Amino acid sequence: MLHRIVVLVSFLFAAGIAQAQDTMLRRLSTGEDSKGWEAVGRLDLAGAGFCTGALIAPDLVLTAAHCLFDPESGNRIDQSRIEFQAGMRNGRAEAYRWVRRAVVHPSYRYDGPVSAERVRNDLALLELEQPIRNGTVTPFKVARVARPGDQVGVVSYAQNRAEAPSMQDVCRVKGRQQGVLVMSCDIDFGSSGSPVFSFAGGQKRIVSVISAKAQAEGERVALGSQIDGSIDLLRSQLANGVGILKPTISQARRVRVGDARETSGAKFLKQ
Template sequence: MRPKLILALLLPAVTAAQPLPRPGLDPAAEARQAVDIRAAPWSSLVRVQTEAGTRCTGALIAPDRVLTAAHCLVAPQTGNPVLASRTHVLAGYDRGEFRAHATAREIRLGPGFDPASRGPFGADWALLRLAAPLPGPVLPRAALPAAGTPAMLAGFQQDRAHVLLADTNCAIAAPLRDEAHRLLIRHGCAATRGASGGPLLVRQGDGWAIAGIAAGAQRQARGGLAVALEGLDLD
């Protein structure tokens, strides 16, 4: 059964006259903090933005490959996927400055993803192949984590879009499957619009690895959904 009370995390391209709702957050308690984009594992995170106006988060899994959410790559005006050449990846982004920039040369959306509906959640992932490699460490993949596994989630979020905000003290709630049996991970990490595509991180040895890709959030509570990396073809 499709999880209820879930909302996509896309950061809108147009500023609204009224404050936008912030799904994925506990309105009574702030669980996020600004983190140093120069320090691991945050230095593997990138800002993904398109000339159609969308802005999200991504993670380097190779110098020339970035994981992000598929709905971040849909033009709001047309409902069509954006062109690879008009998709920009910024490494080391902080307050308008960045360490390096590359455009995509190829975009591969998750099998079964429908740009018109921006779903389903289980297919809401994308692999960007870059026109030029980016510097910085890459993140390894993690096996599907069990419920209760400590986790972290960070992204360039709507309320502070120019700094990287992270929930460093959260956990995996449960793995689950959608109607097409695609693996998802329900988590309790605080993150809102703009964090889409950010890596759901779990411990692996002395470092951190990607267990999932942030895709959706609870409407009025801390936590959300991530697409599990286990079983995805990322080659």
């Protein structure tokens, strides 16, 4: 699930900043490769496709809001049939958890034209039925700000690489428009909800969530939500009882993964 958007915008690249060359995607196919990234997982969406999510607390997964909607009907997916598979690699995950509640950013609207506002607010927080506390999966911290010129990285599942996550160690924040981060990161269908990391000070912190892929000035780019205070807002919604509670489902039940669906080529502006 990833919106394909043709972005008819212009943005200023950070001037005077030395920029590292983007690295290629590399598959995290072994336990050694995946060490430290086990809290990134695949979200199986009621057998209708998948997204990527990341654990930010033992029982909370951060992802993109549009992952919770059926792209054909526009209706919310039954969250009790969404399963988070932490560190899924080659058919096996570090932990499997069903989703108990899910909240989306209160300003997010799935229907209507794709816009900067929609991408900016494309965030959701999933509360798991049971916390993940196995000693291997360590939740990530979140940072509020990413600036043009910053070097970032992304870990994602995607179309044709759904069985193991891939890591792009180096990509760049090329600009920021109306709260949307424009990045050079290599993403594809299924990468929706993927965490974008800052490595400043030698610490991994999530600074954005992948919402869409696009074109800008003839170049393929990734669009990400700006975190800012949105995580606190989503946590507050959960604390205030927002979100539909579903009956507990046996962990033995598994969701069968279907192919990720492509959406139509929505545009910010008409050509």
